[in-house]
Amino acid sequence: MRIPLIKPFIDERVKRRVLDVLESGYLAEGPVTAELETICRDYIGCGHVVAVSSCTVGLEMALRCLHVGPGDEVIVPDYTYPATADAVALVGARTIIVDVDPDTMLIDYDALEAAIGSRTKAVIPVSLFGNPLDYDRLLEIKNRHGIYILEDAACALGAEYRGRKVGSFSDITVFSLHPRKFITTGEGGLLATDRDSWADWLRSYKKFGMETGKDRAGTVFRRIGTNYKLSDVLAAIGLGQMESVKRLLEERRYLAEKYIRLLKDTGAIRLPKTTTGGRHSFQSFCIFTPKRDEILLELRRKGIEVQIGTYSLHLQPAFASSSQCEHRNGFSGSNFAYSHCMTLPLYHGMSEGKQREVVEAIVSCLGN
Template identity: 55%
Template sequence: MSYRIPLIRPYISKRVKTMINEVLDSGYLTEGPVTRQFESAVAGYTGAGHAVAFTSCTTGLETALRVLGVGPGDEVIVPDFTYPATAGAVQIVGATPVIVDVDPDTMLMTPELAEEAISASTKVIIPVSLFGLPFDHDGFTELKKKYEVWILEDAACALGSVYKGKRTGTLADISVFSFHPRKFITTGEGGMVTTDNGKWAEAMNRYKHFGMGKPGDRGELVFLTPGTNYKMSNVQAAIGLAQMEDIDNLLAERMNLAEKYTRLLEPVKSIQCPVEPEYISHSWQSYTVFVKGRDDIMRKMRNQGIEVQIGTYALHMHPAFQDGNAKLRGQFHGSIRAFEEALVLPMYHGMTSQEQTEVVEKLSECVE
C-alpha cells in the first residue's frame, strides 16, 4: 500500500546515483574497493579501530558470535523486546538464547535484569540500542568485568547515537549496525561490524570470504577455516558511502524532527513520548510513543494515508523461542507493554512541517 505520509523514505541524492553509476561502469560489482571505502568511512565516523561490512546486521551478529567462540552449550542473554534476529543469530550458532524483560519506559534491557539471568554457561550478553537509544554501557561493562562475559551490541538502529561523549560502535566489545531501508543510512540490505580487536576483525573478514586466508607462496588462494559468503557488494556500498558524506546533516534533521514531535505531542496527555537521558544523544531511527489502544489507532492512521508501525516484537510470544528453543527468565511486563502500546511515527529526510503537524493532529484525534 502507498501512503501519503510514509514511515521512512530512503535518502537517494544525486551523489548516490552518481556513485552507483560509477560502480556499474567499472564492471566491478562484487565486494571490492568501494566496500573498503565504506568500511573506512564507518570506522572513521564511529572511532572504531576496525569495520567489516556484511550482508545484514543478522549475519554480522552471527559471525561475531562465532568469532567469540559461542556454540552449543553456551548461553547468550538477549532482551525480549527486539527483532527476532537478535536471538535468532544465537540459535544459528547452536547456543541458547536466554530471554529477559526490558525497562517499561526505555524498552531497553537493563544490567539488573541481565544479571538475574547470568549462569555458569553465560558467554555473551547482547543488549540492544533499540530505535537509536544507547543502552547503559557503564552498567554492562561492570557485568563484563564481574562475570567475565563479552558484550556484543545489537546496534542495528543506533548509528550516530552517542553515550557520554562516545559514539556507538566503540563502547562494546563488538557492535553491529544495520543498513536496512528503515535506517536513515541504508544500502537496501546490509550490515557493519565494528570492533577495536584486530584479530576478531580479521577472523570475521575471513569467515565472510569462505574462510579465505592470504595467498600462498605460488599466489594461489588458501582457505584456512570453514566460511561462507556474507560479502557486501560495491553497488550496495556505493549507496552507503555517498550517504555517509551527509550523515551529520541527516542526523541533525532527525533530531529536529524528534524535538518537534515532542513539542507538538506534549499537550496530548494520553501519549507518552520517548525517554532520552541527558547524557545520551539519540539517533532517532524511530520516534516511538506509547499509546493505549495502539492497534486500533494504527488502523485509523493508516486508513488516512499515514504509515505508522508497531515498535517490534516480544520474543517470548513466538514459537521460535518457546518449547525449549530458548530459556525465558522472569516476567515480561515491560516487554508486553512495549509490544502492545509502542507506536512508531513517520520520520524521513525532507519531511515537511505541514506533514509532521498533520501526523500529530490525526494521532490526537484518534486518541480522543
C-alpha cells in the first residue's frame, strides 16, 4: 500500500543488534532476550518482565500460572481480538463475554461486575488500541470480589494511567510484539508482573518446566512445561527499538494530535474517548464513521491501508454460545464499534501531507 497502516522502525542500531546476534553464533533465547526483559521491566516500572513467543501464548500461560482451568469462569469483553478469548478456551475454562462502552470501546465495568459469580476466577480486560483501562474502577471490583485481573495489553505498551505505565496495575499484564505494534520483534510477547513467584513460574513454564540452579548439574524439571521462548535474533530487534521508545511514542502522540486537529476541521467524524486520567499510546488511531465499509474499500482502492478496529466475539462462529462460552446481556456497544470503528495509517516518519490525504479521502467519501 502507498500509505501503510504502520511500518516497523528499523534503523542502523536495530540492524547492528541483529547482526551482533547472528555473528555471535548463539541464536536461541539467551542474554539478548534477558536484556530485552530488563529494559522493558525498567520502562514499564514493574517487578518482572518475561518475554515469550506471542501475546496469545502469554495470555494462556498467565491463566495457567493463576491456576485457571476447567470449572472456572473468566470474563472477557466482546469487542477484542479473538486471542483474548482463545486463551480462556485453551486452558479449558468457561468464557463469559460482556459488552463494551461505546465511547471508549473498553469493557463495560458495570456489565463486568454484574457477570461475576461464584465460579469467576479472573477477568481479562483489554487496554484496546492503546487506551488505558480505568484501573481505579477495576481495582475496586477486584477488591470487592477477590478475582484476578489479567490484562490483555497487546496494544498498550507505553500507555499511562494517572502517571503510571500500563503493566504496573494488573496482577499479570501481557503485551504483544507483533509487527502491528510500534515496538516489534516480528512475533513476540511480554508478561509483566510484580509477584516474584509468578515470574519464576512463567520463566520455568516457557522453558519446559525447567529450574536452573547455580550450575548445570543443578538443573531440574520442576513441572510440565512447554517451549514458548523468544529467540535472541528476534529479541535483538525489540532491544534496538527500545533504545528509541520515548521518541517513537512521542511521535505517535504528535501524529495522533495532528489527525485530531485535521478531523475536527471536517466536523464529520467522531473520535473514541480516552479513559479519564489516562494517556493513550495511539498504537491504533481509530475513528467512528458511518458508511465505514464503503470508506474502507474506497481508501484501499486509493492505496491507503485502513482496517476495521477489531472484532465482536459474539458474531464469530468460534465464540457462539456453547457450554464453554456464554454471552451476557446485549452487545450494543460492541455492535456499534464493530460496524463504525476504522483504524487510520500512523507510522514513524509519516508526513503531514499524507495525513491530510487520508483525511481528505474520508471526507470525500462521506460527501458522496
